[in-house]
Amino acid sequence: MKIFTSAQIHELDKYTIEKEPISSIDLMERAAKALTRAIEAEWSADIPVVVFAGPGNNGGDALAVSRMLAADGYQIAVYLFNVHNHLSEECATNKQRLIEANKIKAFTEITMNFDPPELSKDNLVIDGLFGSGLNKPLSGGFSALVRYINQSSAKVVSIDIPSGLMCEDNTYNIRQNIVKADLTLTLQQKKLSMLLADNQCYIGQLKVLDIHLSQEYISQKDCEYKVLEENDIKSRILPRKDFSHKGTMGSALLIAGSYGMAGAAVLSTKACLRAGVGKVYVHTPRRNYNIMQIAVPEAVMQMDREENYFSEAVDTHDIDALGIGPGLGQQEDTAIAVIAQLRRTGCPIVVDADAINILANHRAWLQQLPAGIILTPHPKEFDRLYGTMSNSCYERLEKARKLSKVLQAYIILKGHYSALCLPDGHVEFNPTGNSGMATAGSGDTLTGIITGLLARGYKSVDACRVGMYLHGYAGDLAAQELGKESLIASDLIQYLPQAFIELS
Ligand SMILES: NC(=O)C1=CN([C@@H]2O[C@H](COP(=O)(O)OP(=O)(O)OC[C@H]3O[C@@H](n4cnc5c(N)ncnc54)[C@H](O)[C@@H]3O)[C@@H](O)[C@H]2O)[C@H](O)CC1
Ligand SMILES: [K+]
Secondary structure (H helix, E strand, O other), X not given: OEEOOHHHHHHHHHHHHHHOOOOHHHHHHHHHHHHHHHHHHHOOOOOOEEEEEOOOHHHHHHHHHHHHHHHOOOOEEEEEEOOOOOOOHHXXXXXXXXXXXXXXXXXXXXXXXXXXXXOOOOOEEEEEOOOOOOOOOOXXXXXXXXXXXXXXXXXXXXXXXXXXXXXXXXXXXXXXXXXXXXXXXXXOOOOHHHHOHHHHHHHOEEEEEOOOOOHHHHHHOOOOEEEOOHHHHHOOOOOOOOOOOOOOOOEEEEEOOOOOOHHHHHHHHHHHHHOOOOEEEEEEOHHHHHHHHHHOOOOEEEEOXXXXXXXXXXXXXXXXXXXXXXXXXXOHHHHHHHHHHHHHOOOOEEEOHHHHHHHHHOHHHHHHOOOOOEEOOOXXXXXXXXXXXXOOHHHHHHHHHHHHHHHXXXXXXXXXXXXXXXXXXXXXXXXXXXXXXXXOOHHHHHHHHHHHHHHHOOOHHHHHHHHHHHHHHHHHHHHHHHOOOOOOHHHHHHHHHHHHXXXX
């Protein structure tokens, strides 16, 4: 699913009006019908509804919804904020239609002073103050109203987007002045800000309502952000040929583990094997020999000369993909070996965990990374790598995009909706996965899966796409059976076969 920016949504809106063709007011009527249906599916007519409508088309939607709910027997009190004595054309038409229908309990148009109605837990607030046309943080009377709504115990449903939240960048927004919705009914598509962790507290439950905007525009328009869908993945899963043997299914090498961190090597190795690769080699310190042999008998061991940590770069001539970093530790010898390894490796590489931390501590080395390298940082690792803290998830995402372009690297910024940043500036979000996966070792399994897919013959971009989707999908299957609370990283490996079956 493409994620258009608010400017593109505006364009899409105009394109639909012109090409369908449909008048702007009829399009609003179509949106309002979808919104009304969704609200009626959640709340019955005995809940008293208070509607706050703004001066633009978000307010127009709210007024049309008010008319439709009233016609269905809901008790509605409407407050229309017209403080600059200017309503959008569609908002003004819907004000007229609402008054003429004469079905609502109370209609107040606020031009100056506003005496807020009492809001109790038995009320439903419909927030139609501002939508995709918001162009700066809310202030003055609007911010006071938002705070009033937020401190009340009423249920809140936001039309299109919680008022005060920007569709994209909220780095410099004023967080107290954003409506906290219980339900957000967004039109046509999710907005970028809805995919970012720091905005989740405003959105509540999220439903996307299809208002049938132009499919022609949607399919033709290039777009920097998209959410991956099952079909994007299914069509990319490589078939296994009948006459395959382990020599044709690729060889992966994992450089992982240190004393006390053998588990990271075990998890990444098992996950790598389960990604369908022919052979998996593991280079790990001597101390971990027994653990690895017993835990993963399918893997071939290569012991480091050091007892406790990775210390020497190894030959990768016969290897199809390298995964480096899980549980490595950050010894200075390890750092030097990691850099030497990255320099001498000719096959595709996944860099994770301590290997990322090492690069973060030696940022001059970043320039030497081979193009096409895959980095899989979680947000803190990314901040260290980039060298600055981010004030918002949007800011971090933009930095990751920039770094991907500069390094010509694939960066997977991990989290809910992990963001795959491509060297050409595009971002693809992964929709699978759940909070049960926020547990130690989860990242090690992702590294193993992507390394396995690379060795198996997937292009780097597809190994990232398929890898993160499968990883989350396995997590979702595991959560269905085991619940989220008790989920551990080994469960992800356990459910990887089922994930493959369902996606193949
Ligand atoms: N394509 C669709 O998805 C459709 C969306 N619809 C609805 O239309 C709104 C967007 O409407 P628009 O008129 O462009 O913008 P808003 O209503 O969000 O607000 C514009 C209005 O507000 C003023 N303004 C902006 N920022 C501030 C601020 N910080 N403080 C005060 N005032 C501000 C601005 O100057 C304008 O006057 C979309 O969200 C949907 O709800 C259509 O109904 C159907 C198609
Ligand atoms: K809104």
